[in-house]
Amino acid sequence: QEVVSEESEEESNGVNLMEFSDEILLHILSYVPCTDLVLNVRRTCRKLATLCLDKSLTHTVLLQKDYKVDKDKVKQLMRDIGKEIYQLNMAGCYWLPSSTIDHVTRCKNLVKLNLSGCHVTSLRLSKMLSTLQHLRSLAIDVNPGFDASQLSSECKATLSRVSELKQTLYTPSYGVVPCCTSLEKLLLYFEILDRSREGFMLSGQLMVGESNVPHYQNLRIFYARLAPGYVNQEVVRLYLAVLSDRTPENLHAFLISAPGSFAETGATKNLLDSMARNVRLDALQLPKAWINGSGLLQHLKFNNPFYFSFSRCTLSGGHLIQRVINGGKDLKSLTSLNLSGCVHCLAPESLFRKAEDDIDSSILESLVVSCCNLRHLNLSAAHHHSSESIGNHLCQLLSRLKHLLSLALPVCSITDVAASVEKPPTTPNLVPQTFGRKVRIGIQTYPRNLGDQANQKIESSVFWALMGSLRFLETLEIIGSSFSSAMPRNEPAIRNSLPPCIRAQSVGDSEVAAISQLTYLQSLTLAQLPNILTGSGLVSIGLQCQHLRTLSLANLGMMGKVVYMSALMDMLKHCKCLRDLRLEQPYFCAGAQFFQALSHCSSLQRLCIVSRSGTLQSDAVMSFMASCLEVIMCHMFVGESLTVCKNLQQSIVRSFQAERPALNVVIFPLLHEDLTEVIRDVPMRHLDEITLFKSRVAEEPPNLWW
Numbered sequence: 001q002e003v004v005s006e007e008s009e010e011e012s013n014g015v016n017l018m019e020f021s022d023e024i025l026l027h028i029l030s031y032v033p034c035t036d037l038v039l040n041v042r043r044t045c046r047k048l049a050t051l052c053l054d055k056s057l058t059h060t061v062l063l064q065k066d067y068k069v070d071k072d073k074v075k076q077l078m079r080d081i082g083k084e085i086y087q088l089n090m091a092g093c094y095w096l097p098s099s100t101i102d103h104v105t106r107c108k109n110l111v112k113l114n115l116s117g118c119h120v121t122s123l124r125l126s127k128m129l130s131t132l133q134h135l136r137s138l139a140i141d142v143n144p145g146f147d148a149s150q151l152s153s154e155c156k157a158t159l160s161r162v163s164e165l166k167q168t169l170y171t172p173s174y175g176v177v178p179c180c181t182s183l184e185k186l187l188l189y190f191e192i193l194d195r196s197r198e199g200f201m202l203s204g205q206l207m208v209g210e211s212n213v214p215h216y217q218n219l220r221i222f223y224a225r226l227a228p229g230y231v232n233q234e235v236v237r238l239y240l241a242v243l244s245d246r247t248p249e250n251l252h253a254f255l256i257s258a259p260g261s262f263a264e265t266g267a268t269k270n271l272l273d274s275m276a277r278n279v280r281l282d283a284l285q286l287p288k289a290w291i292n293g294s295g296l297l298q299h300l301k302f303n304n305p306f307y308f309s310f311s312r313c314t315l316s317g318g319h320l321i322q323r324v325i326n327g328g329k330d331l332k333s334l335t336s337l338n339l340s341g342c343v344h345c346l347a348p349e350s351l352f353r354k355a356e357d358d359i360d361s362s363i364l365e366s367l368v369v370s371c372c373n374l375r376h377l378n379l380s381a382a383h384h385h386s387s388e389s390i391g392n393h394l395c396q397l398l399s400r401l402k403h404l405l406s407l408a409l410p411v412c413s414i415t416d417v418a419a420s421v422e423k424p425p426t427t428p429n430l431v432p433q434t435f436g437r438k439v440r441i442g443i444q445t446y447p448r449n450l451g452d453q454a455n456q457k458i459e460s461s462v463f464w465a466l467m468g469s470l471r472f473l474e475t476l477e478i479i480g481s482s483f484s485s486a487m488p489r490n491e492p493a494i495r496n497s498l499p500p501c502i503r504a505q506s507v508g509d510s511e512v513a514a515i516s517q518l519t520y521l522q523s524l525t526l527a528q529l530p531n532i533l534t535g536s537g538l539v540s541i542g543l544q545c546q547h548l549r550t551l552s553l554a555n556l557g558m559m560g561k562v563v564y565m566s567a568l569m570d571m572l573k574h575c576k577c578l579r580d581l582r583l584e585q586p587y588f589c590a591g592a593q594f595f596q597a598l599s600h601c602s603s604l605q606r607l608c609i610v611s612r613s614g615t616l617q618s619d620a621v622m623s624f625m626a627s628c629l630e631v632i633m634c635h636m637f638v639g640e641s642l643t644v645c646k647n648l649q650q651s652i653v654r655s656f657q658a659e660r661p662a663l664n665v666v667i668f669p670l671l672h673e674d675l676t677e678v679i680r681d682v683p684m685r686h687l688d689e690i691t692l693f694k695s696r697v698a699e700e701p702p703n704l705w706w
Contacts, residue, residue, distance in 0.1 A: 082106030204234025480528025512537025535564025
């Protein structure tokens, strides 16, 4: 009786969720996936049945990372609330069959629709768009076999009203661009390969019947991102040809992201000259060959710029201050700046300067003062060495940017100058970077807990002070200036890596521990930190950074041995929110202990391991997949034989594909000659977001697409 009375008392004193106000309940329900709300939660009681169908919850439906959704759930969802949906995002739902798209026709009131990464044929697209008369924003893929002549007149009428278009091209084509006569925002992603699967060279010429001219007269934003390859360059020139004839008067954002060399032509020069005369820009990104050695920046006019990218350009700091910052008069509006690979951007001139020379702190100070509202800054892929001047260290100057949300820095830029001068990296303390058996020279003792490290470094480390001042930072990348991934795109795996910068030799466990001060950190990338000896700083991050969702580690410590494995396993036990994990390290052993530790990451969805001469235990992988029910992507590129890799891949697919419709498994020898053929079949979402290594800070303007 006493037990019963205690339970009834607890029930009477307890809080009933249904007693909360509708406003609070709606806020709570907004964190629940729409499929769960409509198909499950609303069936629990009358009150939730009403709230789950509230317009604030059904107006926008996001399925882009709902990996548990299948074709039947989509069908039922569209049947129940299709007429209430105004914005539908199905980007990256590669696992859904193309017939699923037919159910989108129930959403008669759709205004925004994102189908990037979905399988859509020309005929299905035509049928769907014919019913969506209110559509104004569209994102689609254009795959081989796309035929614009199959689009009906009703479909073209819908496209004529579309003002925002995002188009990913896997074949030379204009896609639906010529039909969109009211375009204001155009985003183009060129993913065309130079060779077909049969090995034939592809041409950048458009297919027969694709001679229609795009309509750019109302264009405000033009963005083009090119994957490596000459065909992509040929096709984008066809899109630009129309712009060179007549530049839209309202154009305020012009962005072209092109890797490698993308030469300027007469047509592109005419386009840039016309832009300099007729438009005022708010966002700019150009291929490096279009900026290097030209006076273009001196003539372009800017209004209230919010994004600049001069990635890989030879722009000097002097030109940056004079031609872009303009004395700080117009740069308070700048929120995102990408200077990745801009090796001379913090030096007064580049003519007689070596890339490893010290930076001019006055240039960085001018940048910080002028762009005081920066939220995203990328300074990676360059040697930014601070001088010995007191108070002028790069980290000290960057600490003034209190609004930063994401930051990318080279490893050599965060080292203390005094420490590197006192202990020059000459002999025994240098970390060996060659492969093979290592000679044990002696290991420096590092404290294993955060408190000891804090006491040791907090008074002297400029990087520790920087991390302490950027408390709201969400994304951090610390990447070696000479680091290159072992798995580049469209090329064989790289077998040799360049040694780290001399200034970076002292960066190790203590600097990693300093990152643990970032309480709100969500994404962390560490690459080519040579002085990692125990990895103790990783444990501190796991304990303190409880919001961490994405972790990428590459080439830490000695290259012939994974010295941080024990610390990594301890760290993973605390990463309850971790969703994406990418590890790139030679000789990495993915064994039972590692996967047992990884199993503590209950939210993990995607795993990628890239390891030259790395090994794995098949039984441990299978046990891990069985225990981590949220994992839908498993990519491993290691040193095992093709037979071992194929057998494991097939076992995972057979065992878990039925329960996990979005499951994508690729296990393959890293140095196999057919690696590029395997990579081309990986869904673009995974390939772009985790499998391929790259710096992602300020890669695109913020809020470029929803």
